[in-house]
Amino acid sequence: MKYILYFKDGFIKKFPLNKPEISIGRKSDNDIVLDFDFISRVHAIIKNGLQTIIMDTGSTNGTYVGGKLVNESELKIGDSFNLGGIEFFLRDGDIEEFKTAKELHPVFELINKNFSNESDSKTKYRSDIYSEILKHIGLLMMKGENFSYILSQISTYTSNINGFGSLVYITKDNEDINVIFSIENFKGTMELTDIVVKKEKSIFSKPNLFTSIPGKKQKFYSYPVKEPEGINSAFLYFPLNSEKREEKNIERFLKTLAYELTIASHFFNNKKTMINKVNNYSVNNSEKIICANRYMKNIIDQTSKIAKSDVFILIEGESGTGKELFARLIHNKSKREKESFIAINCAAIPETLLESELFGTEKGAYTGAFEKRKGKLELASGGTLLLDEIGDMPVNLQAKLLRVLQEKEFYRVGGTVPIKIDLRIISLTNRVLSELIKEKLFRNDLYYRLVHHKISIPPLRNRREDIPLLIDFFTQKYSEQINKKIKGFSVKAFRTLTAYDWPGNVRQLENEIMRLVNLVDEKENIGYDLISEEIREEKSIETDKNIFESVAKGESGSEKTFIIKMLKENGWNKSKTALALNMTYQGLHKKMKRLGIEQTENN
Numbered sequence: 001m002k003y004i005l006y007f008k009d010g011f012i013k014k015f016p017l018n019k020p021e022i023s024i025g026r027k028s029d030n031d032i033v034l035d036f037d038f039i040s041r042v043h044a045i046i047k048n049g050l051q052t053i054i055m056d057t058g059s060t061n062g063t064y065v066g067g068k069l070v071n072e073s074e075l076k077i078g079d080s081f082n083l084g085g086i087e088f089f090l091r092d093g094d095i096e097e098f099k100t101a102k103e104l105h106p107v108f109e110l111i112n113k114n115f116s117n118e119s120d121s122k123t124k125y126r127s128d129i130y131s132e133i134l135k136h137i138g139l140l141m142m143k144g145e146n147f148s149y150i151l152s153q154i155s156t157y158t159s160n161i162n163g164f165g166s167l168v169y170i171t172k173d174n175e176d177i178n179v180i181f182s183i184e185n186f187k188g189t190m191e192l193t194d195i196v197v198k199k200e201k202s203i204f205s206k207p208n209l210f211t212s213i214p215g216k217k218q219k220f221y222s223y224p225v226k227e228p229e230g231i232n233s234a235f236l237y238f239p240l241n242s243e244k245r246e247e248k249n250i251e252r253f254l255k256t257l258a259y260e261l262t263i264a265s266h267f268f269n270n271k272k273t274m275i276n277k278v279n280n281y282s283v284n285n286s287e288k289i290i291c292a293n294r295y296m297k298n299i300i301d302q303t304s305k306i307a308k309s310d311v312f313i314l315i316e317g318e319s320g321t322g323k324e325l326f327a328r329l330i331h332n333k334s335k336r337e338k339e340s341f342i343a344i345n346c347a348a349i350p351e352t353l354l355e356s357e358l359f360g361t362e363k364g365a366y367t368g369a370f371e372k373r374k375g376k377l378e379l380a381s382g383g384t385l386l387l388d389e390i391g392d393m394p395v396n397l398q399a400k401l402l403r404v405l406q407e408k409e410f411y412r413v414g415g416t417v418p419i420k421i422d423l424r425i426i427s428l429t430n431r432v433l434s435e436l437i438k439e440k441l442f443r444n445d446l447y448y449r450l451v452h453h454k455i456s457i458p459p460l461r462n463r464r465e466d467i468p469l470l471i472d473f474f475t476q477k478y479s480e481q482i483n484k485k486i487k488g489f490s491v492k493a494f495r496t497l498t499a500y501d502w503p504g505n506v507r508q509l510e511n512e513i514m515r516l517v518n519l520v521d522e523k524e525n526i527g528y529d530l531i532s533e534e535i536r537e538e539k540s541i542e543t544d545k546n547i548f549e550s551v552a553k554g555e556s557g558s559e560k561t562f563i564i565k566m567l568k569e570n571g572w573n574k575s576k577t578a579l580a581l582n583m584t585y586q587g588l589h590k591k592m593k594r595l596g597i598e599q600t601e602n603n
Contacts, residue, residue, distance in 0.1 A: 002052060002077070005089045006032075007139060017048040024083060025057075038084035052090060054081050087139070130253040133157040137260055147265050151181045154257075155292060155469055158183060163246055166238040167254075169225075171487060178488035178525040180233075182468040183292065221251060223258035225265065234258075289325055290473045293463035300329070303455060307333035312450050314390075314427045317457030320507030323428045324386070326455060330426060331384040339383030344376045347389035355397055355413060362414035377410055381421040390450065391431035391442060398443045405449045425450060460509065461501040461559070468498055470506060474513035475526075484517065487525040496528060500535050503594065537587075560595040563588075572599050 002017040015022070015032055024032040025042040034043070040059035047053040052075045056063035064082040065073040075081065080089045136157060140150050151169060158164050169181035223235040235258050239247050289300055306313065307330040315323045324343070331341045349357055360375030376385060387393070393401070404410045405425075409418040427450050436442035460467065471494070479486055489497070502509050512532060520526045528536070563581075570576040578588040592598075 002048065002090060002092050004046070005091055006086060007135070017046060017052070020048055022046040022048065034083070034086065036084060036086075039086075043083050044081075052076075059083070129161060130249065130256075134253070134256055134260060137257070137264070141264050147261075150261070150264055151472075154181070155183045155472075161250070163240055164250065165240040168236045168238075169233065170236060171233045179491060179494040180488040181472050182494075221254070223254050225258050226262045289322065289329065290466065290469050291463070292465045292469055293458075295458065296463055296466065299326075299455060299457070303329055304333050306330070306453055308335070310334075310424050311452035312425045312427070313453050313455060314429065314433070314451040315455045315457065316429050316433075318459045318505055319430045320505030321457040321459060322506050323430075323457055324388070326457065327384075327386050327426045327428065334384070334424070336383045336424060340380050341384050341386065342376050342380035343386035343388055345388040347392035351394045351397070354394065355400070358397070358401070359410055360412040360415075362412050372412070375412065377404065377421055377423070378412075378419055380423045382423065384424045384426060387425060387427045387450075389429060389431075390427040391429040391433055391436050393442075395441065395443065398446050402443065402446045402449060405446075427451070459502075460505045461503075464498070467502070467509070468494075470509055471497055471513060474510050475517060478514045478517040482518065484520075485523055486517065486520050487523065489526045490528060492528040493526050493531055496531055496536060501591075560597060563591065563595065564597060567597070567599075 003014050004017065005014055007013070022032065022045065023030045023042055024034065024039075024044050024046070026033070026035055026039045027041045030042060038061050040057070040061070042057050043059040044057055044063050045055045047055060053072060054063060054065065054070070054075055055072045056070065061084045062069045063073075064070065065075070065079070073081070075090045077090055077092045080087050082088070137150060137153070140153060154167070158167065164183075167181075167183045168179060171178045171180060221237045221239070223237065225233040225235065235254055237250070237254055239250070289296075291297060291300070303326055313327075313330060315326050317323050328341065331337060344354075344357060346354065356373075356375065358375050358377055360378055361373050363372045400410075404421070407418075408422070409420045411418060433442055433447055433451075437444050437447060460470075471489075475486070475488075488494075497509075497512070504511075512535065515532070516526050516530055519530050563577075566581060567574075567577050574588055574592075575585055578585045581588065
């Protein structure tokens with residue numbers, strides 16, 4: 001039987017569609033009564049037959065399906081609709097499910113109990129954040145998301161909590177500890193060794209477990225999650241040096257979260273609702289730029305604001321940093337979002353063909369041109385044109401593009417009739433255009449036509465706190481794509497991946513995770529031996545907190561400065577410096593070569 005799920009009065013409720021019409025509204029004689037000011041007296045009617053139809057009855061605030069205002073819309077199983085801010089989900093199941101609808105009640109009872117006694121404004125504000133996060137997790141369960149997807153969303157919510165520490169979700173399998181999920185907001189190195197997952201919350205303190213200063217112990221908290229099939233799991237929380245009261249609030253929040261996830265894991269397991277949602281959590285989804293770094297978050301905020309205008313934008317950054325993701329974010333948040341998004345790679349197309357690709361051709365323009373063909377400029381008119389690797393565009397073609405931008409019209413190759421265009425241009429480059437201008441390889445006047453606003457994406461090595469989130473993200477993505485269940489990562493493998501510098505940035509990380517997911521056996525954890533040899537050989541710098549603080553802020557050059565400082569302190573003795581940095585001699589040599597560090601008379 002079909003039924004709808006919705007959230008009301010702190011509980012998830014179910015209502016069976018057991019008659020042809022179900023009315024929803026504020027009046028007491030409706031089938032579903034919602035006594036809220038933003039709900040009309042009879043807000044909407046659900047018609048239930050071979051098809052399920054939601055019909056708005058002329059409500060004041062409207063009925064929304066898929067974010068769009070509708071008068072009438074067909075609903076499929078799994079679809080949702082929204083009335084006055086309340087979201088409803090259409091599901092299908094056995095009639096027995098309607099007798100209880102209590103599987104999630106304890107969670108929300110605990111939420112209400114935990115956060116009902118706060119009074120002052122600061123605590124109340126914090127309490128609201130924690131309550132909202134827990135309720136959003138419950139809503140994900142209502143939507144039929146799988147357990148892994150729920151875990152992956154936690155970092156999105158906790159990023160709004162100031163002073164939130166590091167959170168690691170682990171499973172214990174015999175003697176092995178597997179890292180399933182992590183949010184790392186500390187400055188230092190973490191080694192998960194000899195962890196005991198107990199039935200009740202415990203506080204541990206071990207010499208080599210978490211060290212921000214070598215040899216110093218750091219407490220952490222364990223919140224067990226009782227997954228089905230005897231899986232021994234827990235959240236490990238490493239607090240920052242925050243005020244005691246806030247730390248207690250976070251502890252209480254995590255205890256409730258662990259209990260909620262216990263119920264979630266059983267809910268999905270018992271009801272067999274493990275729905276593949278990879279399309280909703282794809283790296284190609286411009287709404288999902290995975291990051292925890294504050295500098296990156298500021299860039300995303302600025303990008304979202306500037307997207308609403310029509311200014312031309314240059315996005316610069318190393319290869320593989322995700323420049324095209326930002327370009328798509330700009331397009332999707334602009335007034336041109338419903339129009340075309342057309343991309344052309346200026347470096348991948350030979351110079352002789354690039355002009356015709358950009359401007360199009362008329363029939364008979366050259367030998368083999370048997371028909372008229374539109375170019376990228378024309379196809380993108382009304383929408384957005386992405387010029388990838390703009391720094392590699394030939395200089396003679398730059399002059400022609402400049403004229404197009406000045407006149408807002410162009411001619412096809414071999415054409416005589418001008419074609420008017422209206423488009424926004426986003427340019428990408430992994431080169432420094434100011435240097436190309438000095439070398440006469442890029443036109444100065446074109447630069448100022450194309451660059452009204454500039455966005456610089458930092459390399460992954462300068463935002464290390466994003467690496468664990470990206471590992472989680474790509475592991476979920478590719479394990480779901482090939483329908484393979486894996487346990488997670490061995491601790492050694494996980495630490496190796498998070499410590500690596502990733503010179504190829506996010507693209508290299510994604511390729512490595514895709515490779516690992518395909519190599520690992522079903523229901524096994526990804527071990528250290530599966531990791532690519534070049535990554536296993538490279539040792540990352542594990543030093544005092546100054547280097548990590550500069551990296552967290554996205555400051556370029558800080559790593560190079562720190563290494564030079566350490567080399568000077570050790571008289572440019574590479575063996576001593578490598579030992580001080582907890583690196584191999586070969587690892588230091590490679591890093592010096594990559595950063596361009598050489599001993600000179602001046603240093």
